[in-house]
Amino acid sequence: MxxxxxxxxxxxxxxSYASAEDLALYAVKFGTVIPAGVPEQEALLRRAALAMDGKTWKGRKMSSEQALSWPRREVLLDHEIKPNNYLPARIQYGQMALAAEIHQDDIDPVEKRKGAVTLERVEGAVTREYATIPNTSGRLLPAAPDRPSATQFSDYLQRRGLFAVRA
Structure with missing residues (x-):
């Protein structure tokens, strides 16, 4: 389909914001691994679009009937409000990066994944210890924040980087 x-x-x-052909070109340009088949590539793009809908973006949807989060209106970027039909190229690139990250999460064995840093010591050499990820959890960990999609989306999200909540 x-x-x-x-x-x-x-x-x-x-x-989707990108086609399977766009995703294939992105994978070649950036050296990422994606499935070879077009139906599998399209499924990845659909999954990435769904994950993107869970983010809190700047502005508001252009229309309540639109299926995806973009285009948006009232998007303030670099001290100017973008046009209502504004669809940034970085949203498309971010979706393709996220699709590649989702695929990598799908094909990586759980044993190779690393949890959060629980210990880091600097004394000459650096020691880093990671939390253990159980094989029986049945849950995929979300894409790490240092992945390319996070960089692509950062200017368009309501909150970017670290923020504090006063209790």
């Missing part, structure tokens, strides 16, 4: 691509008009049935 062919992906319905968002073109900035706020399509009510859009499923």
């Amino acid at each position: 062919t992906l319905i691509i968002e073109d900035g008009t706020g399509k009510p049935d859009a499923e």
Whole structure:
């Protein structure tokens, strides 16, 4: 089934910001691993678009009927409000980076994954210890914050980087 691509008009049935062909070109350019088949690539793009819908973006949806989070209105970026049909290229690149990250999470064995840093000591040489990830958890860990998609999305999210909440 062919992906319905968002073109900035706020399509009510859009499923992705990028096509499988775009994803394949992205993978070649950046040396990422993706599935060879177009249906599998399209499925990855759909999964990435769903994950993106869970983020808190700047501005508001252009229309309540649109399927995806972008295009948006009232997006303030670099001290200017972007047009209502604004669909940044970095949203498309971010979706493709996220799709590649999701695929990497799918194919990486759990034993190779690293948990959060629980110990780090600097005395000449650096010692770093990671939390153990149980094989029986049945849960995939979300993409790490140092992945390329996080960088692509950072200017367009409501909150970026570290923030404090006063209790």
